[in-house]
Amino acid sequence: MIAVIVVREGQLPAGAAECVAEAGGRAIVIGTEVHSVELSGALTLVEAGPFGPAAYAALLAGRLVDEPVILPASPDGRDLAPRLAALLGWPLLAPALAVGVHSVQVVRQNGRILEEVAVDGPFVATLLPGVRGVGAADSMARDSEPVVARESQPMAAPGREPMAVRGSDARGPSAATPNDPELIALLPPDPSTMSLVEATRIVAGGQGLGSTVRFEQLGRIGAALGASLGGTRVASDAGWIPFERQIGTTGVAVNPRVYLAFAISGATQHTSGLGDPAHIIAVNTDASCPMMAMADIAIVSDAKAVLDALERQLSA
Amino acid sequence: MGRYRYLFSPLRIGPVTVRNRVIFSAHLTNYAEDGLATEQHAAYYEARAAGGAGLIITEEHSTHPTDWPYEKLIHGFHRKVIPGYRRITDAVHRHGTPIFAQINHNGGQASSMYSRLPVWAPSAVPDPLFREVPKAVTVREIAEIVAGYALVAGHCREGGFDGVELQCSHSSIVRGFLSGATNLRRDQYGGSLANRARILIEIVRAVREAIGPGLALGVRLCGDELIEGGTTIDEAVEVAKMVEATGQVDYINTSIGVATATLYVIEASMHVPPGYALFIPNAIRRAVSIPVVGVGRFKDALQAERALAEGHCDLVGAVRAQIADPDFVRKAQAGAHEDTRLCLSCNQECVGRMGLNRWLGCIENPRTGREALVPAVPSRSPVPKKVLVVGAGPAGMQAAISAASHGHEVTVYERDDEVGGQVRWAASVPNRAELGDVLRNQQRELVAHGVKLCLGHGVDAGFVTAQKPDVVIVATGAAPARPYWAPGDASTIVDVLDVLTGSAWPPAGARVVIVDELGFHQATSVAEVLADRGCSVEILTNGMVVAQDLGITLDMENFLTRAAAKSIILTTDSVVMGWNGTHLSVLHHVSNTMHELATDWVVLAVAPRAADELYFELLAQGVTVHRVGDCVAPRRIHAAVIEGDRIGAAL
Amino acid sequence: MPDFEVVVVGAGPAGSIAALSLARLGHSVCLLERGPFPGSKNVYGGVIYGRILDELIPHWWEHAPVQRWITRRGTMLLTDHQSLCIDYRSTAWAQAPYNGATAYRPDFDKWLADEAVKAGATLVSSTTATGLVRTNRGLVGGVKTDREGDLMANVVIACDGVNSFLAKEAGLYPNFSKDHLTLGVKEVLALPRQEIEARFGIRSGTNEGADLEIVGGTQGIAGGGFVYTNLDTISIGAVLSLGGLSASKVRPEEVIAGLKAHPSLAPLVDGAELKEYSAHLIPEGGFDAMPEVVGDGLLVAGDAAGLCLAAGLWLEGVNYAIGSGKCAADAVHEAIAKGNFSKAGLVSYKDRLEATFVLRNHRKTRKAAHLLLSDRLQNRYPQIACDLLEQLYTVEDPLPKRGALTIGRALWKGSGLRIRHALRDGRDALKIYG
C-alpha cells in the first residue's frame, strides 16, 4: 500500500500522517514546496506545478502499479482520488474509516453505517482525517525504512496540452487531455472565520469584558496576532460572540497551542474544553481565580485597559 | 439526538441490550449487613436506574470464605444472598435497566482480620497495604477458587442478574495471578503470560457454564498497575485478546492501578486530568472487537460523548458522577446540563468514607445512601414559613434549598458579593477549581427553587428582627483564629485565607512557614500557591504526617510528588512555641528538642473559631433561630450540607 | 377561466375527503397543502373512528394504515394518589367494521390524500394559502399562495384546521375568542410491542389496542388526558385550557411528566423512550363557538369550522372533519350544477351538516365544554368518588364497616359542595350523555 499526499506550498493536508501510517510508512508526496514538509516515512517527494486533479492524476498514474493507493479524504485528496481511480481503472473506496490491503471499511449514511468491503487487487481509497491517530508504533515502523528520493517533475502550468498517460482506462473518452481549472489565488486561513477547533492560537474573553464592542476589539487584536476569537458561555449567552465561538463542555472543544484569556474566571466547564495548550496567558483583576491558577503568565490587571494597550501597540 | 451521537445510542453486550452507553460501574458501598445485600443497596441502585443509567454493575460479591478484606462485604458464596439479589434486580428492572453483578476474590489484597483464615494468593508476596504474608495456593485450591466463581455466578443468575463481571483488575486474586509482581509460581499457573492467565480462562469457562448463554459475561482488566514489575499495557492487551479468544466473554471493562498500592489512580481526585486512563481502553479496543468500557473521571456527558466518538471505548463507566447525581444520564439526555449536580472529584464522602468503614455518601448530595429513607421529592410543608438565612456558604445555601423545596419562602443574605464562603477561596488554587462546582450546583438549585438571594448584604441582629421572619437560620461560618504565640498585630503572621484572598501577599523569594494543625487542603494548597509564586515554603505540623487527611481523599501521593517537585519542605512532629519577629521557636516533640526557625512570613492553617455571635444575639432576643455549618463548629463542606439539608425538613 | 372548479385548502381529513368526493363527482379540484406531504405536520391524540368512511371508501379497513384496533376503552378519574377507572372491553370491536383505531396522522392523512389523487384530484404540497382572492363581484374566487401566481377556482373550501386563517380573513369568525381553544400536547413513547400488550392487557400478538381518557391529573389546570396504544409506541397527552395553563405557570410538558409519574399511569409508561413531543390547538368551544361555515364562494369544514368534539368520554375530530368535508363537497356539487357560487348557492352545506351526526352531536353536547372544564367536574367529584371507594375498600377492623351512603354523606358534607350545583350538573350531563 502506498499513500499519496498532495501538498500545497509545503502545507500538509489534514490526515496526511495518518494516511502514511495506514499505508505502513510509504508515500508519494506531490505538490509545491514538497521539500519542506514535516512528515516521516519512506517518502518520494515530487515537486510539481500547482494542484490540478486531472494533471496530477496523469502524473501519478504511471507510478502506481498493482498496489492499493490511499489518500486523505481532505479536499485535494477527495478531488484526486476518483480521477486516479478512473485513470487506473481501479475501484474507488471512499470515504474509508480503515484501509487494509484486502478489506476496507467505508462510511455511509452520513457516518451512521460502516460497510466492510472485501477487495481483490489494487484500489484507490480515501481515509477520513482524524479518525486514526498516529502512535509511537507507527513511527517506529516508518523509521526503520529510509526516507527516499526527492524529484522534481517539470510540469506545465495546469493546462490544456495533452499529456501522455499510462493507464488502462478504456472508457474515458478523453482521458488523455487532462484539463484543470486555472488557479488564480491561494487564500490563507482567516482566523476570524476558521473553525475554532482548527485554531492554533486563540484569544478569548469572558464576562468581564462586558460588551460586543470589546469582543470586536478582541477579534481585531486576535486577527493581528493570527489568533481566532473565542469566549465563555457567559459571552455567548449575552450574544457578544456567536455560539460556535463558545469554548467548553457545552461549546466546542479546542486544542490551541497558545491560549489568551481575558477576564475569564476559568470555570471547569470552560477549561475542560481547552485541550492542552503549551502556553496560557490570563489577564484578570482577580488574582485567585482558577484561570489565573492555570496560566503560565497570570497578569493582574484590568483586561479592558490591557486590550486598549495591546491594540495601540499592535497598530503602532 | 442533538449533540450526542453515540452516548444515547443502544448497544448489544452479548445477550443484553443497553439503551445508552453510560455504566454505573462497580464500587463498594459498605451497605451490606452480615454479608448480605440490603434495602439500602436496592434503593441506591434503583435511584440510578430511574435516573437513566444504561447499565448498572453492582459492587463485588465475594466468591470464597477466604476472601473478607473489609467488614461489609457481600458473601456471594452463601445461598442466603439470593433474596437480597432479587430485591436489587427487581428494583432496577422496574426501570428497564439491566444490572450485572461483579464477582471477586480479593486474594492477597486482604487481611485475615475478619475471616481468621490465612489469606490466599498465587505466591507468598505480602500486599503493600495489608503487609500480610499470604498462603500460596495449591493447584487443588485453585480449582476451589474457580469453583467458587462458578457457584457465585449461579447465585447471581438465580438472583435475577442480567450478567456477571469478573473483577480481575485492581483488587483481585486473578490480578494477582496475572501480575508478574505477585505471581512467582513455577507451575502451570506461573511464568509465561499464558500460564499466568490460565486461572482467568478457567474461571471464564466455569462461569459461562454456570450462567448459560442468556447472561452477559464481562472481565475487568487492569491496564497498568503502576507498580514495579507489575502488569503494563502491553500485557493487558495480550490478556484481553486471550479473553476474547475464549468466545465466551461479551465485553471488557478496564481499570488502572492496584487498589492497595496505587488507589489514587483508580478513584482519581480532581488533581488528575479527566480522561487520564483512556489509553487503556484505547489500546485494548484496538486489539479486540467486543465492546470495551473506559472508566475514570467521567463527570460530564459531553466528555463521555467525545471519548466514544474518538473510539477510545464503546461504553463509559461513570461512577462518582452518578453517586453525586443519580439523574446524571436523564438530565444529560434531556439537555438539562445545568441541573446536573456535578461531582467534584473531592473523594471526601464516597471514597473517603469507604476507607473509614462507613457507608458511602456524597459531600453534596445528602440523599446518597439514604434513598430508602428520604423521598426523592420532598413533601411540602402545610404551613409555609418566612425563612431568613444569613450566610451563603455551602451551609446557608443548602439550608435555603432544603427549606424552599419543602415549600417555605426563603431569603438569603450574604455579606460578600459572591456566594460560597470559604469554599470560594478553597477552590481558587491550582487544580482545585472543581471544588467550586458545589457552589455552582447549589446556586443553580437556589434559583430553581425561587430563593431570593441578596448579595453584598451583611446583616446584624437588628436588621434580622426588623424583617420579622418566622425562622432564622444562621450560617455565618467560621472565622480565622490565632494561637496564643501569634501577636494580634503581627502583620507577617497571616491566615491561609489572607493569602488566598490576596489581602496578604508574601512576595517571590520570601521564606514562608505554614503551620498546619488541620491536616487537610488548607495548608497544602497555600503551600503550592506560594511555592509557585517563588517563595521558599515549609509546612510544619504537629502531626506524624503532613496533611494526613489527604490520604483519605487519595490526594496524598500526588501532593507529595508535586511538593517534592516544588521543593516544599515537609516537617512533622513539630509544635510552635513562640515567635520573636524573625524566628519561630519550634519544639520537636518526639525528641523534646527546641530549635529556632528563621522565616519572613508565617501562614496559619489552624483551627478556626465558629462565627456564632449573631446566633447567640438572636437567641437572646427570643427569635426562633437555628444554626448550621461551621458556625456550629468549624468542620467541612459535608457537615455544612447535611446540616443545611436537615434544617429545611425540620422547620 | 379559473384553474380549477374547486380549490380545497388543507389536506387534512376534511380537505382530502372534500377533494375525493368532488373528484369522484367529476369536478376538477386542487388540494393545497402547506406541508411537504399531507399529514406531515398534523398532530392529534391518536384514535380515529372510521365508520364514516364505510360509504366513501368501501372496506377502508383493509387499506387504511392503522396501528391498532381499539378493543378496550377506559375513562379514568385521577386525584393526587388515587385513580378510579371504568374499563370496558369488547372483542366485537376487533372485527370489521371496527369501532376505532389508532393511526399515525402522517400515514393516515397521506393515505386519504392519495385516495383523493387516485380519484382525480390534483395535490399541490409544500404550498401555503396566504389569502383569499376576490372576484370583481366580491365572491371568493381563489387563493393567494406563498408561491408566485394565484390559484383561481369557483369555490374555495377552507379545511385549513383550527384557527382557520382563511375563514377569519373572510370574516366568518366574528367573535373569535381564545377561550374556545384548548391546547393539546402529546408525547409518543416507544416500548417493545410485547411490552405494550402485556402492560395494557392486550391479547399478545394481536393488533388490538386500548384507549384511556383521563379526567384530573392535570395539575389543577382544567382539561383532561389520554393514553393510546400504537403498535410499538404509546401516545400520552393532555388537553389543557389555555387560560388555566397560563395562570398556572406550569409548562405543558410538565403536565405530561406529571401524568407519566402518576402511580396508576407510571407502570404503563416506565422505561419507555421518548420519540416525539408535539402540541396543537383544539377548537373545543363546541356548538356555540362555531364560526359561520358558508361565505360567498367559500365553505369551511373540519377543525376550521370548529367541528371537534372534546367532551370527556369522547375526543373526536377526524370523523367530524370527514363528515363535514363530505357535506361540503356535496354542497359544492349542487352549487356547480346550479352555477351559483354565492352564499345562497352554497347554503345547502349548513343543512347537510344539520342533517348528519356532525351538527346533531355538537348540538346535543353544546354544554359539555362548560361542564367538563368546571372545577367540580375536574377536581371535586373525582376526589369524592375516589375517597368513597377508598373508604369502602379499606378494612378498618375492629371498627365496624360503614355503608356507602354514610360515607358518601360525610364526604359530601366535608366537600362544601351544594346539592343545587350537583343537580344542575347532573341535568346537564344527562342532556349531553343521556
Add this chain to the structure above:
Amino acid sequence: MKIAACIKWVALRPDIDPLSGSVETDDRFSGVSAADQAAVEWALRMGEAWGASVTVATVGASIAESALRDALACGATTAIRIDIEHPLPSAAVGRELAAALADADLIVCGDWSLDRGSGSVPPFLAHARGAEQACGLVALSLDATGVVRAERRLDGGRRERLIVRAPAVLAVEGSTARLRRAPLGGVLSSARSSIDVRTPSTPNPAEPVRLVHARPFRPRTKIVDGPHGSVRDRSNALLGMGSTRTPPQRLVLDPEVAAEHILAALHAWGEIDDPASAEGQ
C-alpha cells in the same frame, strides 16, 4: 450553450437501526440534499445569465421524478432520468451522466450525497467527459459565458480561487445558494411535463469489490499512546505532572506594561515575529 444539473434522490431522514445497522427509508422523507438543490439553483442562474437551456438529470428509480419535476417547476428546460433499479457505483453513475449529458457545457452537482458521501461522482463525470472539475465550492460568480470564478474550500480554513471554463463539472456546497421557490404555474405545469427516461448506456461492470457486511457505525479507535518509561514516569505523566509547562508567573502590572509583556512572551514562544509589528504568520 447548454447547462445541466445533476441531482440524486436520497432519504433525508433515513431510519437507521443503531443495533443492526438496517436502513429504512421512507419516500415521504426523501428528496434531494441542500447541495443538490444549490446545484439546480446555480444551473438556473447560469441558464438565465447566459441564455442557455438547463437540463436536470438523475440516475435513479421512478420516485426520483418528483425531484426532477420540482426542478422543472423552478424553470429547468428538460429532465432526464436514467432508470436504474439498484444503486450503481459512483464511477458508473459518472459515466452514465456523462453519456446523457454529452452535449452539456457546464454541469453543476452537489458536493456530496447524503447516503454515500464520497463526493466522487463529479470527478468521475468530469473525467468521463474530459472536462475540468472544481469541487467543494463555497462561492461562485458567473463571468463571461461559460466561465465561472469559484472559491474552493481547502484544509485548515484555507481557500483557493479558480477560473473554470467550459467544458467543466462544478460541485457546490449546500450553503452556496438556496433553490428558488417554484411559481404556482410551474408547479401545476411540471406535474404534466414529460421526463426523458433512458436505460443505462453501458452495462454495469462487475467491480472487484464485495460487500462483506454493513453494520452500525462504530468509531475507529483513535490511537493515543499511553505513558511510558519507569513507574514514576508513567505515574507522573498520568497525574499531569509530566508536561513541560513553564512555571507560572503571577504579575501585577499596568495595562501598558501588561500588553508589552504579552507581546514579548508571544514573541519569545515563536508565535509572532516581532512584538512591535506583529502580523499573524
